[in-house]
Amino acid sequence: MWVALSLSIVVGVLDGFGLAMFIPLLQLVSGNEEIDPDSLGGLSFLLEGMTTVGLPLSLASVLLIILVFFSFKGILGFWRTYYLVLIKLYFTRVVRFKNIDGLARFSYVSFVQSNAGAIQNTMSAEMGRLSNAFGSYSATLQSAVMVLVYVSLALITNPRFTILVVIGAILSNLLYRQVYVITKKNSLAISKGGHLFHGLMIQMVSFFKYFKSTGYAKIYSKKLKSAVLTIEKSYRTIGYYDALLKATREPMIIAVVAAVILIQVTFLSAELNGIILSLLFFYRSLSYIMALQNSWNAFLNTSGAIENMKEFLHELKSGQEYWGDIVVEHLDQSIELKNISFAYGSKAVLQNISLTIPKNKTLAFVGESGSGKTTLMSIITGLLQPATGSISIDGVDYKEIKLDALQRKIGYITQEPIIYTDTIFNNISQWAEKTPDSLERFWYAAEQASVADFIASLEHKEESELGNNGIQISGGQKQRIAIARELFKDIDILLMDEATSALDSKTEKEIQENIERLQGQYTILVIAHRISTVQKADEIILLSDGTLKARGPFDELIENSEQFRSMAKLQVL
Template sequence: MKGSNSGSFRYFRYFYSKLRYKVFVALILSLAVGVLDGFGLAMFLPLLQMVGGEDATASGEGLGGMEFLVSGLDSIGVTLTLHSVLIMILIFFVFKGVMKFCQGYYNVLTQQYFIRKLRLQNAKMLGNFSYKSFVTLDSGMIQNTMGGEMGRVSTAFKNYFSAIQSGVLVAVYLGLAIITNFQFAILVAIGGGLSNLVYNRIYKKTKQTSKKITKGGHVYQGLLIQNVAFFKYLKATGLMDLFYAKMKSAIEYIESSNRKIGFYNSLVVAAREPLVITVVVLVILIQVNVFSQNIGAIVLSLLFFYRSLNSLVELQNHWNNFLNVTGSLDNVIAFGEQLKKAQDSNGIEPYTNLNRTIDLENVSYGYNGENVINNLNLVIDSKSTVAFVGESGSGKTTLVNLIVGLFYPDSGEVKIDGVNIKNLKKETYQSKIGYISQDPVIFNDSIFNNISGWAEKTPENINRFWNALEKAAIEDFVRTLPEQEKTLLGNNGIQVSGGQKQRLAIARELYKNIDILVMDEATSALDSETEKIIQENIDHLKGKLTILIIAHRLSTIKTSDKIILLKNGEIEDQGSYRELISGSKRFNKMVQMQEI
């Protein structure tokens, strides 16, 4: 593993940060397996000394430094007869089997614990990820990292710790070898070092290819998301074949990289046995011809040698398998760090209700160094209806996003009843906000769960559900469905029309116990008749909720208490509809051109 020590220790620190003491329990179990196996093997040499007869006894002669094992047994009154040696061999290997089971099952439990913890941590951090940072991320990268990459990280974890455990066994056998015969230890070190040279080049190639697989996975997942999201457009415009060509290229890139990984893995597996046998033969020749040792005297050394070399090759195999997926592990680590660096701050003051005002004081906000909102001051009274109008890019949506806490101002303050929004517990505040956008959010679930937010089906909740549907002018449609509220809406509401999706999204917000209702082009996808019905129902909410409207269509803002006319992130004018018609030339012109 030349050249990878600093990297492998970095991975160890990462795994340790998630597992803590569990790492060392796994290593102790591996140590126990190796020691018990070594003791069991050592007992075969006394067994060979008793070849002369059933009643023969044995001594520790020929065990070298391992003679302490026989001396220890003798000190507790165990004489090495055929029966006692066989029993001791059985005891050592039974206990080794027990430890091996504990090691294997503990590895499974630890692996599942690690992946569960990693998934939960990333899901939690993604949920608390800064909205400003989120909009700059590639959706394909998020899906690939949170989905397919987790399986590869699980494989990385398994092979990394299998490699370490194999390393522990190598160390145990080398330790026993040093105790038994120092010359043997030197030969093992030389043999292991030479065999490691064969693998180093393969390791480097494997790691490079693993990174390519991760990169290809991001691209493919991104294209897959777009294929589903834009399926109708691609189908209707004849672009599906061209898009398929892009997906084909991404798939072939991944397939080519996986093929290379398979080649390197096959090479590692194929080289294992010849390397082991080659070093075994060389050691025997050196022990007999150079050190003039009898074959019988080197049997125990051979057993330890073969065991240690097998463990070394196992280590190399696991390490190569680990390198196969290091690209995924590096990606998940980097993704976690990215999420961690852009976590939303959260206040400690709970929010209950909006009783007085929302105040924006000298608020500025921008993207990439360019302000979208410039030193803006605004007061919104509780339970008033306020509309924001202006041309595209004037800052309407950004201003509302600041009010609902999707991000905080670069300078200035947004205050809710006099409390800086940064000091509020965000979940208590945002749970009281209803948000209806131009692109309705429909979950792949039943109508009831979509509207109620997965609430329990109590009589009270069912009654609230049908009342919300009625206010959103979609109750009659749901009543006609065979499954009614149990009807599944499909991916992004594919089972219903655009207008029906919008009305369902409106019903969801009307179902909730909210203080603030945001309507961002909410009725733009509706026909005039349905829009009129919904508008009448929303008008009934005037004076009960604080309603913030972003709209271009005149009908949605005409009855607003206040209209804010924005231009280049600043308030150009404000007032009621009548006041702006008579006092603002630009607003008057916009009305005449029906731009709002």
């Protein structure tokens, strides 16, 4: 920024020198044989410099000097403007990257407690406002420097006149302070209103099918419209005061200059000729004074985005998850949980869970709703940290490992599979570069997930588009594509959280057969709600009220656990 400000000073000085040379130019055009050096006041050294280097004080030489000054001004002005563009792009990129990196390291616990609308709004619309705020702030500094340069030149030319005008300008500017306060307040309101609107929009898009099928879309749209009107009100207030500033600014400045001229000539007996050049500089600075106030008000219009971004970055930083330094390449032996407990607030969810998960074994977690199955799964993936106890992989505590390296070896299939609005290849490969190797891995993963024949039957095969969230394919195909995606990643652990509960019995059976074919190749952890999907698991873990009630193969639990036997009989799972 200092480079740009320095260039602005030089540009302003060159412009001022060029303007000053119009005074001798006018004298020569008026027929004067000699130029009066006093007409330039403190800038008479320009004429002296011409004489020193051997340039005659003629019409041609004066025009040449004017051309030189303004040519250099144009060249430096170009580099100043382009440099500011680069600085603004760099600033925007740095903040965006900080947001992206911060969100990537944001802990799951912090995320579920945050405002999704605020995250969406801050990383999209608020970034645009922040970039505009930076541009307006830069423009304010540039205008301030230019005004300072012209005032300095005017001060050199006619000190008394300049001081009076500056005092008048400062006093008149005090009238606008309350306007600036109101503008900043409404800018903050716009940021908060944006958070609300984006939060409502996320829900509208996520639950669109429900809203349409229940006739609630029109009712919910009223909430969206109310948020829009709230934002509009703040913008309208800012627009009103911005219009007021623009309408009164120039007349106010002209009134100050006119009053000073009147005082100088009437009461201080000053010669009008002595203030012409200073007046020329002030007239030149008038546009920059107006630009300064315009850009400052524009900065205040978007200043709410600065406060919001500072709060957001602080939230991301305070909610970061901290990892160890040990990189776990693969699961070689087992994952071990010792005396694990977890609570949401004062409500205990898991109590003293001890469990060993051997490599390439299939474990099924069963239990009624609220028994702690999903929470236990989240602890195994590293999304949640236990309140007490420890969890380790191959004897290394989770606190000592780089969790993101471990998590890249985990595949996670949920009841509602994640399907991107993209091609099948990008859904499975997650935007890997399309090479012979990645294509081979793609088709191998598709074969393992029993979805290869379906893909091959499509007109565009792996390049077929799946539509919005996979709307063009069935639930069973979504699950198969989701499984293929996890297998493409070269995982060690496959987690399935009620992955087949939303499917019909026939499709569920087909998906279950796919999973059974993977047994022995991966460590598979399954949360199931139907007994039929866990019968062939190596071990079944029965949870009840956050405690481990029983464990063992299916036949053993049927024989030894009354609770499991009752659940199997009633198909509560």
